Amino acid sequence: MGYKFSKEEMASIFSKLAVDYDVFAPVVKKGDGTFSDVDVVRYDKVSSLDEIEFEKKSDYSFKEALLPINETIFYFTEDETTVPKGPAKERLVFLRACDLNAVKRLDQIYLKNGFEDFYYKRTREMTKFVLMGCKESCTSGFCVSMGTNTTDEYDLYLKLDGDNAYVEAKDEKLAEAFKSGNEEAVSPDFVSENPTKVTLPKNITPETMKSELFKEYGNRCINCGRCNFVCPTCTCFTMQDIFYKDNEKNGERRRVWASCQVDGYTEIAGGHGFRSDNADRMRFKVMHKIHDFEKRFGYHMCVGCGRCDDVCPEYISYSNLVNCLGKECE
Amino acid sequence: MKNEYIPQLSEIKEVIKHTDLEYTFRMAFDGEVKPGQFFEISIPKYGEAPISVSGIGDGLVDFTIRRVGKVTDEVFENYVGDKLFIRGPYGNGFDINNYKGKEIVIIGGGTGVSPMRGVIQYFAKNPTDAVSTTVIAGFKSPDDVLFKKDFEEWSKTINVIKTVDNAPEEYDGPTGMVTKYIPDLKFQDIKNAVFICVGPPIMIKFTIMEIQKLGVADEQIWTSYERKMCCGLGKCGHCKMDDKYVCLDGPVFNYTEAKELFD
Ligand SMILES: Cc1cc2nc3c(=O)[nH]c(=O)nc-3n(C[C@H](O)[C@H](O)[C@H](O)COP(=O)(O)OP(=O)(O)OC[C@H]3O[C@@H](n4cnc5c(N)ncnc54)[C@H](O)[C@@H]3O)c2cc1C
Ligand code: SF4
Ligand code: SF4
Ligand code: FES
Numbered sequence: 001m002g003y004k005f006s007k008e009e010m011a012s013i014f015s016k017l018a019v020d021y022d023v024f025a026p027v028v029k030k031g032d033g034t035f036s037d038v039d040v041v042r043y044d045k046v047s048s049l050d051e052i053e054f055e056k057k058s059d060y061s062f063k064e065a066l067l068p069i070n071e072t073i074f075y076f077t078e079d080e081t082t083v084p085k086g087p088a089k090e091r092l093v094f095l096r097a098c099d100l101n102a103v104k105r106l107d108q109i110y111l112k113n114g115f116e117d118f119y120y121k122r123t124r125e126m127t128k129f130v131l132m133g134c135k136e137s138c139t140s141g142f143c144v145s146m147g148t149n150t151t152d153e154y155d156l157y158l159k160l161d162g163d164n165a166y167v168e169a170k171d172e173k174l175a176e177a178f179k180s181g182n183e184e185a186v187s188p189d190f191v192s193e194n195p196t197k198v199t200l201p202k203n204i205t206p207e208t209m210k211s212e213l214f215k216e217y218g219n220r221c222i223n224c225g226r227c228n229f230v231c232p233t234c235t236c237f238t239m240q241d242i243f244y245k246d247n248e249k250n251g252e253r254r255r256v257w258a259s260c261q262v263d264g265y266t267e268i269a270g271g272h273g274f275r276s277d278n279a280d281r282m283r284f285k286v287m288h289k290i291h292d293f294e295k296r297f298g299y300h301m302c303v304g305c306g307r308c309d310d311v312c313p314e315y316i317s318y319s320n321l322v323n324c325l326g327k328e329c330e
Numbered sequence: 331m332k333n334e335y336i337p338q339l340s341e342i343k344e345v346i347k348h349t350d351l352e353y354t355f356r357m358a359f360d361g362e363v364k365p366g367q368f369f370e371i372s373i374p375k376y377g378e379a380p381i382s383v384s385g386i387g388d389g390l391v392d393f394t395i396r397r398v399g400k401v402t403d404e405v406f407e408n409y410v411g412d413k414l415f416i417r418g419p420y421g422n423g424f425d426i427n428n429y430k431g432k433e434i435v436i437i438g439g440g441t442g443v444s445p446m447r448g449v450i451q452y453f454a455k456n457p458t459d460a461v462s463t464t465v466i467a468g469f470k471s472p473d474d475v476l477f478k479k480d481f482e483e484w485s486k487t488i489n490v491i492k493t494v495d496n497a498p499e500e501y502d503g504p505t506g507m508v509t510k511y512i513p514d515l516k517f518q519d520i521k522n523a524v525f526i527c528v529g530p531p532i533m534i535k536f537t538i539m540e541i542q543k544l545g546v547a548d549e550q551i552w553t554s555y556e557r558k559m560c561c562g563l564g565k566c567g568h569c570k571m572d573d574k575y576v577c578l579d580g581p582v583f584n585y586t587e588a589k590e591l592f593d
Binding site for chain 2: 073074081083109110114117119166228236237240243251255260266274284288293310
């Protein structure tokens with residue numbers, strides 16, 4: 001059911017919701033970007049509507065609301081482990097169509113690839129998604145090419161338009177909060193065209209893996225890992241044990257975001273690594289996004305958000321690389 | 331819901347010292363385990379290390395551990411009379427049924443023998459379940475040989491070739507790489523042969539090349555892969571090769587699959 005409100009009414013309903021829920025949404029952080037003195041849009045907990053950045057695409061994805069950059073798995077003392085408590089409140093996560101499609105990819109790995117992940121699951125079960133529409137396409141995204149420009153998986157759709165606000169509440173409990181509004185048909189804004197277009201390679205063969213393109217693009221990579229950290233579908237982590245200074249027998253085991261582009265990702269005892277070459281790492285990342293994941297699960301991993309292209313300090317364009325690969329494999 | 335990341339304390343029942351750097355830890359464990367599966371030996375403060383099951387007994391599992399770094403050092407130094415945190419078992423393991431009624435050749439290098447030890451034990455105990463069983467195991471030097479007692483025991487019922495790369499002059503026993511002994515293998519029917527081969531990547535590569543010279547099809551060859559692993563649960567991503575997760579879909583792969591896998 002859809003409702004119309006004034007912006008002020010919406011702001012007050014939102015403030016009440018933010019008491020019952022932990023709300024995670026994109027906000028502008030001053031002078032915190034890849035290139036110094038540039039603002040960065042990333043996720044944080046908010047309590048009022050005007051904190052949320054509705055216009056610009058977030059530089060980092062929503063994924064830290066479900067998968068913290070570092071997450072304590074357990075605390076340990078000499079002979080005991082204790083699991084930290086899960087979220088105390090339900091959470092609302094604001095995101096766009098590409099990112100809501102990415103949630104399906106996170107679920108795939110964390111809930112349906114072998115074992116269920118205890119930590120992800122308990123947060124995921126407490127999470128509802130609020131769709132922010134896209135009136136216009138961003139520049140670098142290619143969601144239309146990836147088929148991720150639309151979605152109906154949202155619990156709430158929320159749109160601000162001048163002095164008005166519109167919602168569509170699919171979740172019954174959330175709908176309660178909006179019953180005071182004027183009923184009106186509301187449907188989300190989705191884009192149907194992007195300036196950036198990607199044609200995926202059709203005939204990937206073992207030869208594709210040896211393409212010179214990976215060398216060409218990989219050679220410029222400085223292994224900073226940002227392309228993985230901003231990606232809404234990258235899910236890798238590394239385990240890390242730390243101990244406390246005041247009592248070295250106590251500490252915690254954490255998992256921390258990991259990147260397949262960074263040194264050490266494949267390294268095993270004795271310093272042997274399986275992908276020491278940047279070309280191999282580039283190939284591994286790209287093939288996972290547009291080939292391996294699809295082979296395993298039946299749909300592509302990449303949702304075409306374009307963030308990896310935006311963030312790369314070496315101006316390496318993944319979408320260009322995929323397009324060139326597409327031409328090579330025609 | 332079970333939290334797979336939480337390790338359980340398990341009692342160390344016995345420690346068997348093979349060399350200065352390689353011990354077998356016999357641990358209490360109740361539950362189903364297959365040879366070729368692995369556990370995470372999980373030491374709070376030091377981290378986790380994936381270690382293959384090298385033996386399975388009543389309420390017991392063996393881990394044969396080579397001391398190489400942070401976690402394994404801690405295990406060797408502080409185990410005395412004690413317990414270790416473990417979680418598992420993980421991975422697919424070997425399916426004995428794939429080898430029954432066959433002419434089996436098991437080729438291992440160093441600690442690579444560990445994951446296959448359960449398979450060897452089975453056929454040494456039940457030799458008539460296979461047409462024949464041959465084990466070729468290679469170690470760096472006589473001082474590096476693992477499972478010495480086992481080899482004596484196994485050689486009573488199955489063919490055992492235990493070779494060392496380098497030996498002092500007075501050493502009487504097979505020397506040279508495992509690959510040296512492959513061309514001389516005799517088969518009643520090569521089509522009914524199966525090969526299991528586990529060891530360092532370079533050893534696997536050359537051993538399989540040698541096996542293929544016998545005119546063996548890829549389906550007849552099995553191997554087990556070691557990759558970086560941070561979870562064992564299909565989550566951390568480190569072990570991924572193409573569309574496979576070594577921790578879930580492996581570590582044991584038939585060569586038809588293994589040969590397609592790209593790092
Ligand atoms: C499926 C499998 C089975 C194995 N079976 C055995 C066995 O039966 N006996 C044995 O001695 N060793 C085995 N290994 C290798 C063993 O896991 C490593 O030697 C061990 O992790 C080294 O840990 P460390 O902390 O002592 O060394 P460090 O070098 O200090 O390790 C640093 C970190 O690297 C990671 N790491 C290092 N080497 C490996 C590796 N080979 N695989 C995965 N992660 C690694 C660990 O997560 C560790 O936290 C196996 C590995 C795999 C993947
Ligand atoms: S962001 Fe660019 S430089 Fe950094 S790891 Fe990714 S491709 Fe390499
Ligand atoms: S690979 Fe790049 S474009 Fe695709 S989902 Fe990840 S960050 Fe977005
Ligand atoms: S070890 Fe983590 S995904 Fe395989």
